[in-house]
Amino acid sequence: MMPQHVDEKYGSAAQIMTLPPAKLIAILKDPSASVYAKAKACQRLAVTGDRTAVPALAALLSDRQLSHYARFGLEPIPDPAVDEALRAALGKAKGELLVGVINSIGHRKDAKALHALARFLHDADSEVAKAADAALARMRPPL
Amino acid sequence: MMKKELVSRRRLLKTAVRAGGLALAPQIIPASALGRAAAAPPSDRVTLAGLGIGGRGTRVLQSFLSEPDVRFLAICDVRNERREAIKSMADQKYGNRDCAMYSDQFELLARKDIDAVLIATGDRWHAPLSILTAKSGKDVYCEKPCSMTIAESRALADAFQRLARIYQAGTQRRNGPNFARARELARTGKLGKLQTLHAEAGPGDRWPPATSHEWLPAEPEPPKQVVDWDRWLGPSPWRPYNSQYVQGRWRGYFDFHGGGILEWGSHTVDLCQWVGDVDETAPVEFEPQGMGGDTPYSIYCRYANGLRLVMRDKGFLGLGSCHIRFEGDAGWVETADSGKIEVSENLRAEPLDIAPDDARQATSNHVRDFVDCVKSRKQPRSNALAACQAHIACHAAYIAFQLGRKLTFDPATDAFVGDSEANRMRSRAMREPWRL
Numbered sequence: 001m002m003p004q005h006v007d008e009k010y011g012s013a014a015q016i017m018t019l020p021p022a023k024l025i026a027i028l029k030d031p032s033a034s035v036y037a038k039a040k041a042c043q044r045l046a047v048t049g050d051r052t053a054v055p056a057l058a059a060l061l062s063d064r065q066l067s068h069y070a071r072f073g074l075e076p077i078p079d080p081a082v083d084e085a086l087r088a089a090l091g092k093a094k095g096e097l098l099v100g101v102i103n104s105i106g107h108r109k110d111a112k113a114l115h116a117l118a119r120f121l122h123d124a125d126s127e128v129a130k131a132a133d134a135a136l137a138r139m140r141p142p143l
Numbered sequence: 144m145m146k147k148e149l150v151s152r153r154r155l156l157k158t159a160v161r162a163g164g165l166a167l168a169p170q171i172i173p174a175s176a177l178g179r180a181a182a183a184p185p186s187d188r189v190t191l192a193g194l195g196i197g198g199r200g201t202r203v204l205q206s207f208l209s210e211p212d213v214r215f216l217a218i219c220d221v222r223n224e225r226r227e228a229i230k231s232m233a234d235q236k237y238g239n240r241d242c243a244m245y246s247d248q249f250e251l252l253a254r255k256d257i258d259a260v261l262i263a264t265g266d267r268w269h270a271p272l273s274i275l276t277a278k279s280g281k282d283v284y285c286e287k288p289c290s291m292t293i294a295e296s297r298a299l300a301d302a303f304q305r306l307a308r309i310y311q312a313g314t315q316r317r318n319g320p321n322f323a324r325a326r327e328l329a330r331t332g333k334l335g336k337l338q339t340l341h342a343e344a345g346p347g348d349r350w351p352p353a354t355s356h357e358w359l360p361a362e363p364e365p366p367k368q369v370v371d372w373d374r375w376l377g378p379s380p381w382r383p384y385n386s387q388y389v390q391g392r393w394r395g396y397f398d399f400h401g402g403g404i405l406e407w408g409s410h411t412v413d414l415c416q417w418v419g420d421v422d423e424t425a426p427v428e429f430e431p432q433g434m435g436g437d438t439p440y441s442i443y444c445r446y447a448n449g450l451r452l453v454m455r456d457k458g459f460l461g462l463g464s465c466h467i468r469f470e471g472d473a474g475w476v477e478t479a480d481s482g483k484i485e486v487s488e489n490l491r492a493e494p495l496d497i498a499p500d501d502a503r504q505a506t507s508n509h510v511r512d513f514v515d516c517v518k519s520r521k522q523p524r525s526n527a528l529a530a531c532q533a534h535i536a537c538h539a540a541y542i543a544f545q546l547g548r549k550l551t552f553d554p555a556t557d558a559f560v561g562d563s564e565a566n567r568m569r570s571r572a573m574r575e576p577w578r579l
Contacts, residue, residue, distance in 0.1 A: 003359075003360055004357040004358065004359065004360070005357060005358035005359065005360055005361070005383075012357060013355070013356035013357045013358070014355075014356065014357070017356055036358060039380065039382075040356060043356065043380070043397075046567060046571075047564060047567055047568060048564075065381065067575070068380060068381065068572065068573075068574040068575060069380060071572040072380060072571065072572040074572075075570070075571075075572040076566075076567035076568075076570065077567070078563060078566075078567070096575045096576050097575060099575045099576040100572075100574070100575030100576070103572075103573065103575065103576075103577075103578040104572055106578070107570070107572070107578075127576055131576070131578070134578060
């Protein structure tokens, strides 16, 4: 059995991922929690989180190490609060993290983001422009 | 413009021949390429490259290298050691130093002289790389499992249909003589009306159904030119480097692997869908029983037409790995990787013998099937839609297993009926900048 990574306060992934959503949200808000603990909390919230988890997850969208984990948690939550949070992040995230946010909006096919995404089509960052184009393509009805 | 891009290198060569444009041929084409030494001329050749070739990929590549009308031109891998090993293998085969090496897949995919790509990375890269390759105008032979999620499976099939590229999943048992013989018995009515298909899921002690969310301890990251860890992770969630992953021990981790049901099911469920003539759909019910590990587990499934499918890890006849068993109201047949075929008493007079050497030809047959289809533009046996549907069945089964409850599934929408939690498990956000 290989040794595994553990968080001193919250334990192993197996332990973290059995926690109820309220405790997972508390991990995301805990400044002393490790990247590992927060990553696992995000992944569990992807299945069990609801709108109450959205603010804590959205707060990580501009965090270089955790932005993807935040999207991992947010993308599947069936609540419009997620779309609002991702749209708000369009004005804050930069570079690759912005690409990730745009990709998640495209995945969720958020029609309210159409105009905001269109503004990125000619972004100076070609990766951002390509992401916006791909997201809009996902939202268009098939020909 | 799009039409122009879709014109293949081989078609251009053939056109040039017809137009008398190969006046320069003796100067630019080696003798072996003109049909001597059992090689095919360039106009009839499929040029191939590799993306991420490890142990299994090397065995598949050996089959490609044995085909006289295939020429392997380039390898791309995030590990320097693997780039060197594959280049050495190809150069030794051709007696030159021509195999090009890349660490960035986009540089390789930009080459216009490559017809097809063998993808044998870890599972996390299979679907996104296949789609990127198709978008570059190339055909794909991709190792299994071909996707990490239901959403990836569908995106894969849609992309290959839209882009009109040839896709062959590395589910070579469709071209295994014993599996094909078992299918023939089922499809010619020898078993009567088909009732239940049995697919071996990964044996619980070797390929447990459950995956782990743990991380191995962090180790110092090697220089990028030795192992590009960021590129190795690709669309998967970031985690600290540990050499074990890169050395092939990435299976069993949720971020990189779909679990034991998918590991074997991508072969055996795939065969069942082929035999049951349900290649374009998936079961409508998934009911898990048992926990796996040291104890048996099964996923009982039902198709809309009433046909049953049982994914299980134990209780087969011990004929090797990857058992399948088909039961009809007039008889049954069971086979696996040994090539041996067992049947019900009433079918013992049927010709069943498959020579052991023939049974081992599944991979080379499968590679040949792909190469032929690259040329003919016909669909190979393990085409994108068939692979997509079999993978969706396996992913849905694993979701039912994780949730520990019976799920109802709508194959028309790829959605579970009335189960929000299950539906949330159909996709995973990809790490930036990757997307499907």
